[in-house]
Amino acid sequence: MTVGILASIIAALLLLQIAVAALVGLSRRKRRPAAIDVGQNSPQTQSPAGESALSGSGPQQARPAAWTGFREFRIARRVVEDRAGTICSYYLVPVDGLPLPAFKPGQYLTFRLTTEDPVTRQPKALVRCYSLSDRPRPDYYRVSIKRVLAPADRPEAPPGLSSNYFHDHVREGNILEVKAPSGHFYLMEEEPLPIVLVGGGIGITPMLSIVNTLLERGSRREIWLFYGVRNGSEAVLKSHLQRLDREHGNFHLQLCYSKPDKQEQAGIDYQHSGRVDIPLLRSTLKLMRYQFYVCGPKPMMESLVPGLASWRVESRDIFYESFGPATLIRHEKPMSVNAEPITVTFGQSDRRIAWSAKAASLLELAEENGVDVASGCRAGSCGSCQTRLIAGEVEYQQQPDAEIEPGHCLLCISTPKCDITLAA
Ligand SMILES: Cc1cc2nc3c(=O)[nH]c(=O)nc-3n(C[C@H](O)[C@H](O)[C@H](O)COP(=O)(O)OP(=O)(O)OC[C@H]3O[C@@H](n4cnc5c(N)ncnc54)[C@H](O)[C@@H]3O)c2cc1C
Ligand code: FES
Known part of the structure; x- marks a missing residue:
């Protein structure tokens, strides 16, 4: 064998080796994303039907915009989550079967329920908010609800209406009316800090x-x-x-x-x-x-x-x-300091109350003085505290999300600018 032939054989072997290495590298590169998709980064939570709900259901997919008003949802699954049996998760699928809008983790759903008034035994409409307790998915939402008992110092009081209604009456297959996710408490994604x-x-x-x-x-x-x-x-x-x-x-x-x-x-x-x-x-x-x-x-x-x-x-x-009465409302706007004392008149309740800057909102003033007003989110989103403003003007401490009818105001995020009369 001549030196030339030997050199050609070595060169051919080298080329073959390079080609094999390139092919192996290519096939590895192709497999890698699949391993990441399915693997370590995915909390293995299950869909209501029980199958893994991870594939193709990420929040990165194009998702529809939020709906307005109430939409019907069916309870697909109900799971008691704690050993004490006081917290139950409800998996909600839309009755219309259309994909769900994404939400910001931390936001909540608003429910409209009809329960029974514990005193009059008449049907009673209620609006309550429950935080979404899982990541956004296109096919279902999840909320987890704690049964609320009467306060320890008022054992004779009726237990929480909505939470007990959920625990005692809401079963798989039931239909509930739900507003789109909302709320101002959510994960800030702009600055990815720890x-x-x-x-x-x-x-x-x-x-x-x-x-x-x-x-x-x-x-x-x-x-x-x-x-x-x-x-x-x-x-x-x-x-x-x-x-x-x-x-x-x-x-x-x-x-x-x-x-x-x-x-x-x-x-x-x-x-x-x-x-x-x-x-x-x-x-x-x-x-x-x-x-x-x-x-x-x-x-x-x-x-x-x-x-x-x-x-x-x-x-x-x-x-x-805060899920309960607002004691720590963050004011986006500094509250006006009024030189003149202000009177808030609750027309239906026949009460005249001096406005106190200690109250964070008109809702808090009403609650502290035993005036019965409805509330849900306490953040200007659900609209349940909307009340007719008969006279005077209010100012908002943060931008309301709920649509406000003309001549009405949201008590949970407003304070009086002058003497006012409310219908409540
Ligand atoms: C933004 C937001 C998110 C929320 N997310 C969740 C969540 O993820 N999970 C969850 O479980 N909850 C959540 N909540 C709380 C939830 O909305 C309800 O407030 C909670 O379920 C209690 O509602 P209820 O109708 O059962 O009780 P209510 O009927 O409103 O009663 C509340 C309390 O008052 C007592 N009471 C009733 N009448 C009287 C009386 N005459 N005298 C004295 N006491 C009385 C009741 O016994 C009860 O202890 C959230 C709230 C908000 C605002
Ligand atoms: S309580 Fe929801 S808007 Fe006021």
């Missing part, structure tokens, strides 16, 4: 939506979830959250039990004994900028939100929502 979510009791629901959305999208944002409950019997979707914590290096679950059961062990069943408070956040989190999202019972809100501000967290990084 986030700290604090959910107290049923205040976990918007946090579940935020966590499921971010992790399903494969977000690399650092996510801390401080979940405060009395003990494991009250923890909702605990195994789902623990699985996410195991599978995602950027998600840190911190279960905080204020009254752990005897058999529950710190470090195994939960991370912290006691309530979620500023010392706990300070000792757990690194010294860096986070966005804080807080939703929980009144005492938690009243201690944590001002506590974060005292800890020098800037107000642009604190987001919160």
Whole structure:
């Protein structure tokens, strides 16, 4: 064999090797996206029908715009979520079968129900809001509802109307009237900072939506979830959250039990004994900028939100929502300081009440003085506190989302500008 022939054979072998390597590389590149799609980034939550709902159902698909007014939804599935049996999830599919609009994780649905008035036994219309507790999907929404009992100091009072109606009467196959997702408490996506979510009791629901959305999208944002409950019997979707914590290096679950059961062990069943408070956040989190999202019972809100501000967290990084009476309304506009005393007259109730700047809104003034007014979202979205304004003028503390009929106002986000008379 001549040197020339030998060189040709070596060159041919080298070319063959390069071609094989290129082919293998190409096939690997093709397979990689499929592995990411199906794999580690997807919380394996199920669709109401029970099948995996991940494929092709991501929020990135083109989705229709929100509907106006109420739309009919069928309860496709109902799942009790906690050992105590006080929280139940409802999976809602649209009766018209059309795809659902996406929503911002943290937003809520508004329901119109007809229940029975506990005193008169007559049918009673109710409007209530429930946060979406899962990520956006085109085929169903999920809400998780806690049964509300009479207050401990008023055991003779009727238990919560809407929540007990859901638990006792709403079954698979029932049809409910629902307004499109809305609300101003939602995940801020513009600045992808690390986030700290604090959910107290049923205040976990918007946090579940935020966590499921971010992790399903494969977000690399650092996510801390401080979940405060009395003990494991009250923890909702605990195994789902623990699985996410195991599978995602950027998600840190911190279960905080204020009254752990005897058999529950710190470090195994939960991370912290006691309530979620500023010392706990300070000792757990690194010294860096986070966005804080807080939703929980009144005492938690009243201690944590001002506590974060005292800890020098800037107000642009604190987001919160209260499910109960608004004690911490964030005023987008500074309230006018009135030199003159203002009187608010509630016509139907025949009450004249001096306006107090301590009340965050006309709704709060009415409630504090025993004037019966309807409410739902307490954020200007659902329209249920809309009341006829007979005389005078109000000003809004934030932009109303609900459509307001001429001559009416939304009590939950307004304050009086002068003496006013309301129909309520
Ligand atoms: C934006 C938003 C999101 C929300 N998201 C969720 C969620 O995801 N999950 C959830 O479970 N809840 C959520 N809520 C709370 C929910 O909307 C309801 O407020 C809650 O279910 C209680 O409503 P209810 O009709 O059952 O109780 P209500 O009938 O409104 O009664 C409330 C309380 O008042 C007591 N009461 C009634 N009458 C009297 C009386 N005469 N004297 C003294 N006390 C009395 C009742 O016993 C009860 O304890 C949310 C609220 C908002 C505003
Ligand atoms: S309570 Fe919903 S708009 Fe006022």
